[in-house]
Amino acid sequence: LRNEALEQVNSAEDLKSLQDLRVKYLGKKGPITEVLRGMGKLSKEERPVIGQLANEVREAIESAIKDKQEHLELEKIKAQLAEESIDVTLPGRPVQSANHHPLTAVIEEIEDLFIGLGFSIAEGPEVENDYYNFEALNLPKDHPARDMQDSFYITEEILLRTHTSPNQARVMEAHKGKGPVKIICPGKVYRRDTDDATHSHQFMQIEGLYVDKNVRLSDLKGILTVFAKEMFGEDRQIRLRPSYFPFTEPSVEMDISCFHCSGSGCSVCKKTGWIEILGAGMVHPHVLEMSGFDPKVYTGFAFGMGPERIAMLKYGINDIRHFYNNDVRFLKQFKRA
Numbered sequence: 001l002r003n004e005a006l007e008q009v010n011s012a013e014d015l016k017s018l019q020d021l022r023v024k025y026l027g028k029k030g031p032i033t034e035v036l037r038g039m040g041k042l043s044k045e046e047r048p049v050i051g052q053l054a055n056e057v058r059e060a061i062e063s064a065i066k067d068k069q070e071h072l073e074l075e076k077i078k079a080q081l082a083e084e085s086i087d088v089t090l091p092g093r094p095v096q097s098a099n100h101h102p103l104t105a106v107i108e109e110i111e112d113l114f115i116g117l118g119f120s121i122a123e124g125p126e127v128e129n130d131y132y133n134f135e136a137l138n139l140p141k142d143h144p145a146r147d148m149q150d151s152f153y154i155t156e157e158i159l160l161r162t163h164t165s166p167n168q169a170r171v172m173e174a175h176k177g178k179g180p181v182k183i184i185c186p187g188k189v190y191r192r193d194t195d196d197a198t199h200s201h202q203f204m205q206i207e208g209l210y211v212d213k214n215v216r217l218s219d220l221k222g223i224l225t226v227f228a229k230e231m232f233g234e235d236r237q238i239r240l241r242p243s244y245f246p247f248t249e250p251s252v253e254m255d256i257s258c259f260h261c262s263g264s265g266c267s268v269c270k271k272t273g274w275i276e277i278l279g280a281g282m283v284h285p286h287v288l289e290m291s292g293f294d295p296k297v298y299t300g301f302a303f304g305m306g307p308e309r310i311a312m313l314k315y316g317i318n319d320i321r322h323f324y325n326n327d328v329r330f331l332k333q334f335k336r337a
């Protein structure tokens with residue numbers, strides 16, 4: 001009995017089976033209790049011998065159970081510790097932090113700059129009426145200059161705006177003929193242009209409009225010079241070339257110097273040392289009038305720039321399509337300080 005019990009105690013795998021063994025061998029219905037209970041039936045000589053033997057067996061089993069219990073409890077604690085331990089030497093998981101898209105960063109920089117010059121921000125719809133996109137800008141139906149911007153029409157009267165200039169008319173209408181109006185309007189525009197390194201069918205523009213008494217072409221030139229120097233550095237030159245837009249008279253296009261250009265950004269400069277970044281001019285009297293401003297009292301200038309081209313020049317990016325492909329390897333290079 002003793003050997004059998006000790007063997008079972010030793011091979012017990014957990015505290016529960018150990019408890020079962022304790023009940024089985026030492027419990028009220030166990031064999032040892034039974035022997036002790038039957039002592040009365042034994043002879044005087046047998047009693048101390050059997051009694052001693054039974055006690056020895058009981059003590060041996062008890063002590064085996066106690067040892068085993070201590071052993072199992074220790075094992076349990078060890079296992080628990082191993083399971084819960086933290087390896088402080090493991091390298092941490094890197095936290096991916098988001099950052100601004102380079103185009104967003106440039107647009108915000110331009111916005112901040114113009115806010116600093118007293119402009120406020122206006123926004124308008126991307127799905128636009130033919131009236132605001134063209135007619136209110138001196139481009140009646142059948143005007144040949146409509147072809148300058150090949151359009152995505154939705155219906156005969158509704159299209160995806162081809163530029164941010166419709167907001168000139170919208171904002172002036174909202175001012176009900178009373179100046180000053182001094183806004184910039186950033187937003188997406190759409191044209192049926194074939195995508196290449198410097199053209200995209202969907203791109204951003206930032207419109208500027210300043211209407212007040214006595215606004216002159218020299219004010220436009222002054223503002224654009226400040227803008228170019230702030231954006232690209234003091235040593236940049238600007239150049240205004242005569243141009244044509246039906247909604248401005250006179251009209252200009254602004255080039256910015258890129259003499260110090262080297263590397264991939266140079267392809268944007270087309271090796272001439274100048275790159276065109278915006279169209280501008282004095283708001284056509286007819287446009288002022290159509291939107292409720294008296295051209296005898298008010299004059300104004302307007303401009304429309306392409307922030308992609310500006311970002312390309314600023315960061316030496318040689319293909320406009322990088323902005324839209326969302327290749328993380330490209331985007332990661334523009335961490336904000």
Ligand code: FA5
Nearest residue numbers: 163165193199200203277278279280302303304306309
């Ligand atoms: C216009 O869209 C006129 N609305 C700008 C204007 C506003 C003139 C106010 C006068 C007064 P233009 O089509 O040139 O003009 O476009 C203006 C700028 O948008 C360009 O200088 C260029 O930077 C950018 N741009 C034009 N087409 C694309 C294109 N397909 N992809 C990327 N940028 C373009």
